[in-house]
Amino acid sequence: MHEVDMTKCLLLSLQEWKLQHAPRIPVVKVVHLQVGDFTCVEPDALRFTYAAAVQTTWLAGSELRIEPIPLQARCVVCQATYTPNPQQAYQSPCCNHPMEEILSGRELKIRSIDYVFPEAADPAQVASGGEASQRLSASHRQQAEAIAPEPCPVA
Amino acid sequence: MPLEDSLGLNLLAANQHQAEHNRAHFDAWNLLCLNVMSSPGAGKTAMLERSLADLASRWQMAVLEGDMTTQLDAERLEAVGVPVVPITTGRACHLDAAMVSGGLTLLRQRLDPADLDLLWVENVGNLVCPAEFEVGEHRKVALLSVTEGDDKPLKYPVMFREADCVLITKVDLLPYLPVEVERIEAHIHQVNPRAEVFQLSAISGVGFAAWHDWLQRQRDTTASAIAVSHPVRSDQASAAALVGA
Numbered sequence: 001m002h003e004v005d006m007t008k009c010l011l012l013s014l015q016e017w018k019l020q021h022a023p024r025i026p027v028v029k030v031v032h033l034q035v036g037d038f039t040c041v042e043p044d045a046l047r048f049t050y051a052a053a054v055q056t057t058w059l060a061g062s063e064l065r066i067e068p069i070p071l072q073a074r075c076v077v078c079q080a081t082y083t084p085n086p087q088q089a090y091q092s093p094c095c096n097h098p099m100e101e102i103l104s105g106r107e108l109k110i111r112s113i114d115y116v117f118p119e120a121a122d123p124a125q126v127a128s129g130g131e132a133s134q135r136l137s138a139s140h141r142q143q144a145e146a147i148a149p150e151p152c153p154v155a
Numbered sequence: 156m157p158l159e160d161s162l163g164l165n166l167l168a169a170n171q172h173q174a175e176h177n178r179a180h181f182d183a184w185n186l187l188c189l190n191v192m193s194s195p196g197a198g199k200t201a202m203l204e205r206s207l208a209d210l211a212s213r214w215q216m217a218v219l220e221g222d223m224t225t226q227l228d229a230e231r232l233e234a235v236g237v238p239v240v241p242i243t244t245g246r247a248c249h250l251d252a253a254m255v256s257g258g259l260t261l262l263r264q265r266l267d268p269a270d271l272d273l274l275w276v277e278n279v280g281n282l283v284c285p286a287e288f289e290v291g292e293h294r295k296v297a298l299l300s301v302t303e304g305d306d307k308p309l310k311y312p313v314m315f316r317e318a319d320c321v322l323i324t325k326v327d328l329l330p331y332l333p334v335e336v337e338r339i340e341a342h343i344h345q346v347n348p349r350a351e352v353f354q355l356s357a358i359s360g361v362g363f364a365a366w367h368d369w370l371q372r373q374r375d376t377t378a379s380a381i382a383v384s385h386p387v388r389s390d391q392a393s394a395a396a397l398v399g400a
C-alpha cells in the first residue's frame with residue numbers, strides 16, 4: 001500500500017505550504033490534485049488513505065479531489081498526439097514508434113487548495129476564542145515537530 | 156470567502172526538497188550517487204557484490220542498504236570490504252529522501268563522504284513506487300532478471316521509463332527459460348527508447364565490463380558538471396551554504 005507513503009508525503013508537502021502562512025493557520029476545505037495515469041498512484045486508494053490520515057491533524061475535515069490526467073504522447077516521427085496503449089506496447093499507432101515523448105500522464109500535482117483563515121470565516125469566533133486558538137497553534141507546533149524533516153547530515 | 160492558492164506543487168514536494176538537499180551534499184562531496192531498483196530478488200545485491208569487488212581498485216565506494224527485513228544483504232556486501240550502512244525503512248516499500256538522509260548521518264560516523272567517488276543506494280525490492288521517490292541520486296539503475304518474463308517493462312512501465320540504465324540480469328539462465336532476451340530489451344525500449352541496456356550475469360561475469368564502462372562515463376560527466384557548478388568545493392563552505400536550506 002504505497003498510497004500510505006504517498007499520503008504521508010502529501011501531508012508533509014501541505015505542511016510546508018501551511019508554514020508559508022505562519023503564524024496564521026489556514027483551514028483547508030479542499031485539496032485539488034492532478035494524478036497522471038502513468039504514475040504509481042491509484043486515485044481511489046489515495047482518497048481513502050487521505051481521509052483516514054487527516055482525521056487527527058490540522059487537515060481534519062478537508063477533502064481530497066483528484067483529477068485523473070490521461071497518458072498522452074507525441075509520435076516523434078510524424079508529430080501526431082496519441083494515447084499509448086499497454087496492449088500495443090505503448091507505441092504510436094501511426095508509425096509504430098516507441099513511446100518517446102510523454103505530453104501528460106506523469107502528473108503528481110497539488111493543483112490548488114481551497115482554504116479560509118478562521119478570522120475570515122467567523123470574526124466573532126476569533127474575538128472570543130483567543131485561548132482556543134492558542135491551544136490550536138500549540139498542537140500545530142507539536143505536529144510540525146513530529147513530522148519535521150530529517151536533520152541535515154552535516155549540521 | 157474561500158481563498159484558492161494555485162500551486163502546481165509536486166504532491167511529493169516535501170520528498171523532492173529533501174532529495175535536492177541530499178543531492179547538494181553529494182555534489183559538494185563530488186560523488187556520484189546511484190539509486191538501484193528492482194523487484195525483490197532480481198539480483199541487486201549479487202550485482203553489487205561483483206561490481207564492488209571489480210571496481211574497488213578504481214573508486215572509493217560505500218553502500219546505503221535499504222533491505223531491512225534482514226541484515227543479510229548488508230553482511231554480504233561488507234564481506235567485499237566496502238562500508239555498508241543499513242537504512243531503517245520500517246515497513247516502507249521504498250526508500251525516501253529522508254531515510255537516505257538518515258543513512259548519510261550514519262555514514263558520516265564511519266567515514267568522510269568527500270573521500271567517496273561512488274555512493275550506491277540499494278532500494279527496497281519493489282517494481283512499483285521506488286521510481287516515484289527520488290532520494291537525491293544522479294542516476295537511476297533498474298534491474299530486471301530474465302526469470303521475470305519479458306512483459307514486466309510493459310506491466311510496470313514507470314520504473315523502466317524513469318531509469319537511466321536497465322540491467323537485464325541472470326542471463327546465464329537463458330538456456331533454461333522460454334524467454335528471448337531481445338524481447339525483454341525491445342519492451343524496455345518501447346517505454347524508454349533512451350535507456351542504456353546491459354545484459355549481465357553475476358555468476359559468469361558476462362556484461363560487467365560494458366556496465367562498468369557506462370558507470371565510468373557517468374562518473375566522468377557528473378564530476379565535470381560538479382566542477383562547473385561548484386568551482387570552490389570546501390566541505391565547510393558547502394555546509395554553510397546548506398544551513399537553512
Ligand SMILES: Nc1nc2c(ncn2[C@@H]2O[C@H](COP(=O)(O)OP(=O)(O)OP(=O)(O)O)[C@@H](O)[C@H]2O)c(=O)[nH]1
Pocket residue numbers: 193194195196197198199200201202222228279280281324325326327328355356357358359
Ligand atoms: N543464476 C543466477 N542467479 C543470480 C544472479 N544474480 C542473482 N542471482 C540469485 O538470485 C537470488 C536473489 O539475488 P539478490 O542479489 O539477493 O537479489 P536482490 O535484488 O538483492 O534481492 P532483494 O534485495 O531481496 O530485493 C539469489 O539467490 C542470487 O544468487 C545471476 O546473475 N545468475
Ligand SMILES: [Mg+2]
Pocket residue numbers: 199200201222228277
Ligand atoms: Mg538485495
Ligand SMILES: [Zn+2]
Pocket residue numbers: 075076077078079080092093094095096097
Ligand atoms: Zn507517427
Ligand SMILES: [Zn+2]
Pocket residue numbers: 152153154155176180397
Ligand atoms: Zn544538509
Ligand SMILES: [Zn+2]
Pocket residue numbers: 001002005247248249284285
Ligand atoms: Zn512504496
